[in-house]
Amino acid sequence: xxxxxxxxxxxxxxxxxxxxxxxxxxxxxxxxxxxxxxxxxxxxxxxxxxxxxxxxxxxxxxxxxxxxxxxxxxxxxxxxxxxxxxxxxxxxxxxxxxxxxxxxxxxxxxxxxxxxxxxxxxxxxxxxxxxxxxxxxxxxxxxxxxxxxxxxxxxxxxxxxxxxxxxxxxxxxxxxxxxxxxxxxxxxxxxxxxxxxxxxxxxxxxxxxxxxxxxxxxxxxxxxxxxxxxxxxxxxxxxxxxxxxxxxxxxxxxxxxxxxxxxxxxxxxxxxxxxxxxxxxxxxxxxxxxxxxxxxxxxxxxxxxxxxxxxxxxxxxxxxxxxxxx
Amino acid sequence: xxxxxxxxxxxxxxxxxxxxxxxxxxxxxxxxxxxxxxxxxxxxxxxxxxxxxxxxxxxxxxxxxxxxxxxxxxxxxxxxxxxxxxxxxxxxxxxxxxxxxxxxxxxxxxxxxxxxxxxxxxxxxxxxxxxxxxxxxxxxxxxxxxxxxxxxxxxxxxxxxxxxxxxxxxxxxxxxxxxxxxxxxxxxxxxxxxxxxxxxxxxxxxxxxxxxxxxxxxxxxxxxxxxxxxxxxxxxxxxxxxxxxxxxxxxxxxxxxxxxxxxxxxxxxxxxxxxxxxxxxxxxxxxxxxxxxxxxxxxxxxxxxxxxxxxxxxxxxxxxxxxxxx
Numbered sequence: 001x002x003x004x005x006x007x008x009x010x011x012x013x014x015x016x017x018x019x020x021x022x023x024x025x026x027x028x029x030x031x032x033x034x035x036x037x038x039x040x041x042x043x044x045x046x047x048x049x050x051x052x053x054x055x056x057x058x059x060x061x062x063x064x065x066x067x068x069x070x071x072x073x074x075x076x077x078x079x080x081x082x083x084x085x086x087x088x089x090x091x092x093x094x095x096x097x098x099x100x101x102x103x104x105x106x107x108x109x110x111x112x113x114x115x116x117x118x119x120x121x122x123x124x125x126x127x128x129x130x131x132x133x134x135x136x137x138x139x140x141x142x143x144x145x146x147x148x149x150x151x152x153x154x155x156x157x158x159x160x161x162x163x164x165x166x167x168x169x170x171x172x173x174x175x176x177x178x179x180x181x182x183x184x185x186x187x188x189x190x191x192x193x194x195x196x197x198x199x200x201x202x203x204x205x206x207x208x209x210x211x212x213x214x215x216x217x218x219x220x221x222x223x224x225x226x227x228x229x230x231x232x233x234x235x236x237x238x239x240x241x242x243x244x245x246x247x248x249x250x251x252x253x254x255x256x257x258x259x260x261x262x263x264x265x266x267x268x269x270x271x272x273x274x275x276x277x278x279x280x281x282x283x284x285x286x287x288x289x290x291x292x293x294x295x296x297x298x299x300x301x302x303x304x305x306x307x308x309x310x311x312x313x314x315x316x317x318x319x320x321x322x323x324x325x326x
Numbered sequence: 327x328x329x330x331x332x333x334x335x336x337x338x339x340x341x342x343x344x345x346x347x348x349x350x351x352x353x354x355x356x357x358x359x360x361x362x363x364x365x366x367x368x369x370x371x372x373x374x375x376x377x378x379x380x381x382x383x384x385x386x387x388x389x390x391x392x393x394x395x396x397x398x399x400x401x402x403x404x405x406x407x408x409x410x411x412x413x414x415x416x417x418x419x420x421x422x423x424x425x426x427x428x429x430x431x432x433x434x435x436x437x438x439x440x441x442x443x444x445x446x447x448x449x450x451x452x453x454x455x456x457x458x459x460x461x462x463x464x465x466x467x468x469x470x471x472x473x474x475x476x477x478x479x480x481x482x483x484x485x486x487x488x489x490x491x492x493x494x495x496x497x498x499x500x501x502x503x504x505x506x507x508x509x510x511x512x513x514x515x516x517x518x519x520x521x522x523x524x525x526x527x528x529x530x531x532x533x534x535x536x537x538x539x540x541x542x543x544x545x546x547x548x549x550x551x552x553x554x555x556x557x558x559x560x561x562x563x564x565x566x567x568x569x570x571x572x573x574x575x576x577x578x579x580x581x582x583x584x585x586x587x588x589x590x591x592x593x594x595x596x597x598x599x600x601x602x603x604x605x606x607x608x609x610x611x612x613x614x615x616x617x618x619x620x621x622x623x624x625x626x627x628x629x630x631x632x633x634x635x636x637x638x639x640x641x642x643x644x645x646x647x648x649x650x651x652x
Binding site for chain 1: 455456457458471473474476478479480481482483484485486487488490491492495502503504507571574575576578579580581582583609611612613614617
């Protein structure tokens with residue numbers, strides 16, 4: 001009888017889930033549409049049914065030992081999704097309680113970036129680390145902070161919102177209602193804004209002048225930069241400068257061994273890593289210089305969000321066993 | 327037989343120590359001069375002898391169970407004092423190893439601000455908190471960060487240097503070699519610099535125009551502000567603005583229940599607390615608003631550094647007992 005964990009990644013469009021064994025192999029993977037049901041209870045019912053169907057497909061010799069969920073605006077401490085702007089259900093969704101009832105196993109939830117950090121620790125490049133940070137670069141910028149080998153959730157369950165540290169209080173308008181947050185500069189949307197600002201401020205010719213804001217993607221900017229387009233290259237340099245310089249403040253908080261960059265922008269490799277590292281080193285307080293690595297995530301693949309979510313369960317069981325055994 | 331802990335506070339001028347029982351009562355307190363000996367081994371020898379003398383004075387019915395040390399540039403992970411600018415011994419001082427040899431009990435060291443945070447958790451106002459931050463306002467600005475009930479030391483033992491997060495990369499010159507660090511604005515020295523900048527920029531009459539930079543103290547500025555001096559009042563407002571706004575970034579890292587202000591500037595009470603709270607709330611990301619308290623430390627007395635240092639031992643023993651008992 002082998003132990004199986006369900007990892008679930010709830011996104012605005014689709015909800016992916018996988019059945020994962022303890023070595024991190026995804027034995028079964030499927031998805032449902034997130035937005036079909038107007039009542040979240042119906043959504044959870046459909047998800048539960050799909051999981052049970054998957055369980056029966058992987059066979060009767062497996063035992064479900066827990067369910068981990070990554071979701072936007074998830075609160076680990078309360079087991080809820082709270083006021084998620086890109087989901088259709090308003091208010092507070094007590095998803096953990098409902099699924100615990102249905103499956104009678106430990107269920108835990110956290111936001112996507114915390115799940116990515118936990119996945120990095122259990123399955124990725126942080127397996128021997130106790131103090132590190134994961135930055136997820138998507139439409140926005142998310143983060144997960146690990147100190148003393150534990151994910152930092154904070155008193156209210158909303159720690160590690162590094163997308164919303166402030167670069168400039170009179171800077172770019174942010175979806176959170178303030179101005180100048182890091183993710184308005186460093187994210188897929190942030191680098192697009194930087195390209196458009198550069199096209200506005202300078203006369204430099206650029207192949208990006210022919211592309212609308214809606215059509216422009218990080219991949220296009222990266223490809224232009226690789227072809228030598230100066231605006232595209234400068235946009236990556238500026239993005240790395242803003243990220244690297246601001247991460248110096250983060251290092252002064254938790255003194256991590258490494259900062260991992262995950263997803264979206266990080267796929268542009270040296271275009272983003274080189275300026276980020278350089279500006280971080282230049283900005284760091286002397287006692288930290290040469291000691292903090294900026295690395296690509298070890299989970300850069302399609303299953304990463306599912307692995308990240310499932311790793312919440314591994315971590316939970318590890319800690320509980322430890323406490324019982326002493 | 328009652329258990330006794332030695333708490334030691336190593337400062338640039340004098341080294342204070344106390345014998346503390348487990349309830350936090352200081353049974354004996356004394357000090358030696360820090361800078362008498364050119365060899366640090368002679369300093370430690372004198373300190374050890376003074377401690378043993380104190381032990382014999384409190385009587386034979388006590389048992390030493392550990393020694394905690396707070397010191398500048400202390401590294402908890404390595405048990406060392408490293409390159410402390412305001413001590414006469416250069417390089418790396420392996421003080422923990424030496425004292426362990428002499429006393430044969432657990433010995434631990436950390437910097438003053440981390441000791442203050444631990445003291446707040448064991449004896450102060452954070453006894454029921456798991457996630458909080460202590461800011462020590464002295465000549466500079468120190469800090470200790472507690473997450474998940476544990477002090478954050480970081481991978482290299484230098485976490486929580488919040489005096490060196492950057493307000494403005496083109497700002498005031500800092501002793502660390504960079505510019506615009508928080509402590510160049512928010513500290514005893516920082517508020518003096520702010521007063522002098524205001525006296526330079528404006529024509530406003532002020533009783534502080536008659537005092538030299540060397541003679542000016544936080545206490546004088548506070549007393550002037552209480553008498554209604556506009557420059558002194560503005561200097562506190564500006565200091566609280568810089569601190570409050572920057573702490574919004576810190577909240578986005580660790581989502582603490584409370585931020586305690588300790589020592590120096592914090593003794594000016596509402597002059598510093600009111601603007602700090604107001605600008606923190608104004609700057610916080612909406613999900614954090616109304617949830618983070620800014621409070622005076624519960625250890626505002628002469629014995630605080632000794633209690634803080636001794637609490638390192640309590641925490642160490644608590645955690646070890648927990649692990650043994652399971």
